[in-house]
Amino acid sequence: MALKGNLRDFTITQLLNLVNLAKKTGTLVVEGANQSARITFREGKLAYAEISNEDNGLGAVLHKNKIITRAQYNTISKRAKTISDKELGLMLINAGYVDQRDVIISLQNHFMDILQRLFSWVEGIFYFNPGETPPPDRIPIKMDLENIIIEGSRRLREWEQLQDELPNLDLALKFTDRPGVNIQNLNMSVEEWKVVSYINPKNTIRQIGKAAKMSEMEIRRVVYSLLQAGLVELVRPEGMVRTLPGLDQTMAGKSKEEQENLVNRLIGRIRQL
Amino acid sequence: MQTVKMVVTGPFNSGKTEFIQTVSEIDVVSTERKISAEAEKVKESTTVAMDFGRITVDDQLVLYLFGTPGQKRFDFMWEILSEGMLGFIVMIDSTRPETFREARSILETFRAYAPTPYVVAANKQDMDDAWDVEDMRIALRLENDVPLLSAVARDKESVKTVLIELLTNILNEISG
Numbered sequence: 001m002a003l004k005g006n007l008r009d010f011t012i013t014q015l016l017n018l019v020n021l022a023k024k025t026g027t028l029v030v031e032g033a034n035q036s037a038r039i040t041f042r043e044g045k046l047a048y049a050e051i052s053n054e055d056n057g058l059g060a061v062l063h064k065n066k067i068i069t070r071a072q073y074n075t076i077s078k079r080a081k082t083i084s085d086k087e088l089g090l091m092l093i094n095a096g097y098v099d100q101r102d103v104i105i106s107l108q109n110h111f112m113d114i115l116q117r118l119f120s121w122v123e124g125i126f127y128f129n130p131g132e133t134p135p136p137d138r139i140p141i142k143m144d145l146e147n148i149i150i151e152g153s154r155r156l157r158e159w160e161q162l163q164d165e166l167p168n169l170d171l172a173l174k175f176t177d178r179p180g181v182n183i184q185n186l187n188m189s190v191e192e193w194k195v196v197s198y199i200n201p202k203n204t205i206r207q208i209g210k211a212a213k214m215s216e217m218e219i220r221r222v223v224y225s226l227l228q229a230g231l232v233e234l235v236r237p238e239g240m241v242r243t244l245p246g247l248d249q250t251m252a253g254k255s256k257e258e259q260e261n262l263v264n265r266l267i268g269r270i271r272q273l
Numbered sequence: 274m275q276t277v278k279m280v281v282t283g284p285f286n287s288g289k290t291e292f293i294q295t296v297s298e299i300d301v302v303s304t305e306r307k308i309s310a311e312a313e314k315v316k317e318s319t320t321v322a323m324d325f326g327r328i329t330v331d332d333q334l335v336l337y338l339f340g341t342p343g344q345k346r347f348d349f350m351w352e353i354l355s356e357g358m359l360g361f362i363v364m365i366d367s368t369r370p371e372t373f374r375e376a377r378s379i380l381e382t383f384r385a386y387a388p389t390p391y392v393v394a395a396n397k398q399d400m401d402d403a404w405d406v407e408d409m410r411i412a413l414r415l416e417n418d419v420p421l422l423s424a425v426a427r428d429k430e431s432v433k434t435v436l437i438e439l440l441t442n443i444l445n446e447i448s449g
Contacts, residue, residue, distance in 0.1 A: 002368075002401065002402045002403065002404060003404060003405065003408055004402065005370035005371070006370075006371070008371070009370050009371035009373075009374070010370045010371075010373070010412070014412065017411065018408055018411045018412060021411045022407060022408060022411055164374055164378070165374065167378050167381065167382075168381050168382070168385060170385070171381065171385070227414065233414065233416055234381065234414065236384065236385065244352065244355055244356060244358075244386050244387045244388070244389075245356075245357065246388035246389060247359065247360075247388075247389055247390070247443065247446055247447065250357050250358070250359060250389070251447070256447060256448075259447045260444060260447055260448060262275075262277070262334065263359075263440055263443050263444045263447065264444070265330050265331065265334055266277070266330055266334070266336055266440050267437055267440045267441070267444070268330075269328060269329075269330040269331075269336070270296070270328070270433050270436050270437055270440070271433065271437065273296055273328070273429065273433055
């Protein structure tokens with residue numbers, strides 16, 4: 001089945017949320033106005049990222065992170081044409097220029113940088129190639145997406161967009177039941193922690209905003225990031241008054257058996273169609 | 274004669290009229306008008322008030338299916354049409370992710386004021402560019418206990434499956 005569309009309608013943050021929650025493995029290709037990016041995931045975690053028209057090789061990444069000098073980078077660039085990143089990494093570690101931690105952190109920073117740039121793309125075609133792994137000569141990593149999603153959601157600042165994403169502030173929030181996600185490990189801001197402390201199916205988003213002394217825009221932004229990171233879900237607040245009658249009122253005057261009989265007759269008739 | 278009703282809602286061009294037409298025993302009473310807005314010109318006409326279909330169960334019971342207009346500017350009609358319904362179906366076009374946000378908003382609106390059972394139908398699942406149903410669940414932020422069904426509105430068996438799923442949920446709610 002296709003997973004494709006336009007960033008205009010489905011943002012990078014939402015795509016990362018989808019990959020994260022569905023624990024997808026494969027490569028997300030995003031074609032923007034001037035550049036394209038390929039982001040690879042393994043079981044819902046970030047494994048690799050590259051962007052077109054730029055050197056995504058390990059030498060360039062280490063140089064960008066100031067782990068190696070320009071002269072070292074130039075030397076590596078000449079040799080790197082014939083060896084893979086994996087071989088280069090091993091060579092540099094064995095020669096004592098870098099350690100494994102330098103390599104991993106530099107790659108994490110580079111991939112994060114690509115994703116952060118993607119957050120600013122508002123137009124572009126995307127599609128997901130299931131099962132596609134990183135290029136074999138590159139070094140894959142394993143990075144949780146929750147913090148990246150929260151960071152991306154913070155950038156969604158336009159009022160209209162936030163209002164579209166979260167039109168009803170009279171709904172409440174509850175924590176999702178997601179094994180393996182520890183909220184303590186997330187890089188949340190003071191505002192986000194404040195909102196988290198008020199989350200309870202009895203409190204509407206509007207009430208939480210008021211208690212946390214936040215404007216509508218601020219509370220929308222925080223709730224949107226928590227939703228996108230898959231940490232909370234929207235629920236009807238306990239005791240909420242509905243404007244329309246429920247089943248009990250619609251079927252008023254009928255015993256339970258009569259109500260069941262009526263629905264069974266409907267089911268029987270539809271089966272015959 | 275007793276009449277009961279169920280409502281079919283969802284964004285513009287999600288397949289509500291076709292869904293009702295597929296199982297209705299009468300020609301659907303449709304209040305379609307030629308589309309004027311450029312952005313909405315993916316089809317020739319659209320529903321501006323409601324669609325109305327009928328399934329006669331026996332000489333004492335009739336089921337009416339009401340389709341709401343898809344565009345947001347007609348949302349004042351939704352609550353009127355939903356009064357007294359047994360349950361509702363939210364239709365979503367699986368090939369148009371640009372409508373998912375609106376679908377979510379419609380769903381949240383209905384859930385907020387209508388305490389009746391509902392199901393979500395991921396329509397056009399026979400198309401090559403249809404999104405996977407489980408991907409749609411995440412995109413639409415549907416909890417795992419919300420019934421989300423693969424559907425093809427012009428296929429009678431598929432429509433029957435959606436209706437029976439909704440009726441089964443209604444039965445479960447009655448039985449407690």
